């Protein structure tokens with residue numbers, strides 16, 4: 001049964017055409033239809049009729065074979081690799097079954113490859129950040145510490161005037177050292193593994209308030225799905241960059257940080273009531289968020305009219321049903 005079903009399309013078409021030719025020939029042999037040397041009008045009429053029947057029969061038979069191909073083509077156009085897991089129905093494909101099976105197998109491979117390359121890219125990015133964090137901490141951090149010690153030593157033996165000036169320089173250096181430590185801390189994704197996504201987001205919000213005094217309203221709706229590590233990382237990094245932008249550029253009085261789910265889409269939203277007018281082409285931050293979103297099949301939207309605040313919306317596809 002299976003063998004018969006999976007007869008290649010070429011042979012199906014050949015068989016159908018062959019059968020139709022045989023029928024036509026039989027009709028000529030078995031009926032009294034004849035063609036004289038000087039063809040008569042009545043004969044032309046009979047021949048035309050016969051030809052029309054043959055063409056129609058051929059069309060009907062071929063249609064049943066080729067129709068599923070058109071359906072297949074239509075469905076192929078709607079397949080979206082960013083929403084993985086969709087497969088074409090093999091059972092309903094009729095003679096196109098081998099083609100559908102081949103297409104499904106190809107989807108399987110493409111999705112696996114996509115997941116693997118996303119994972120590789122994200123981990124490479126994180127490893128790079130980790131390396132930069134380490135170097136900042138070890139190299140710049142150590143040098144600044146040495147400078148601080150040197151300044152203290154110099155101040156000890158200096159006149160009060162010079163000592164006061166050196167104390168100011170020490171203050172600036174101390175601030176720089178703290179800044180380097182903070183940047184280094186931010187570059188590491190450590191909190192995510194330790195605290196989980198929601199707590200990490202919460203801690204980003206608290207950090208912003210502690211640094212700038214801007215209150216952050218959190219809205220994490222229940223029923224959030226378990227995310228892949230990559231999706232969590234992207235969500236965290238996007239929230240981090242968006243909140244950093246609020247602190248740096250927005251002059252905002254209030255911020256909203258929300259994580260919600262509707263259907264098969266998870267939405268992270270960071271909205272401020274600041275100056276707006278953010279420009280994706282101006283810096284690497286917004287572009288980085290967009291790139292990360294794409295890596296995990298998501299989408300990043302930036303709404304930022306001048307004077308009307310800024311909204312960063314990250315949408316990620318989620319496969320699991322709500323918990």
Ligand SMILES: Nc1ncnc2c1ncn2[C@@H]1O[C@H](COP(=O)(O)OP(=O)(O)O)[C@@H](O)[C@H]1O
Nearest residue numbers: 245246249250276278279282283284285286310
């Ligand atoms: N929340 C915001 N409010 C106002 N302006 C913003 C905001 N976020 C970003 N911007 C503007 O958009 C530009 C691009 O942001 P980004 O790509 O993150 O680069 P960077 O933060 O490194 O400058 C910023 O330089 C800033 O002028």
Ligand SMILES: [Mg+2]
Nearest residue numbers: 245283285286
């Ligand atoms: Mg930025």
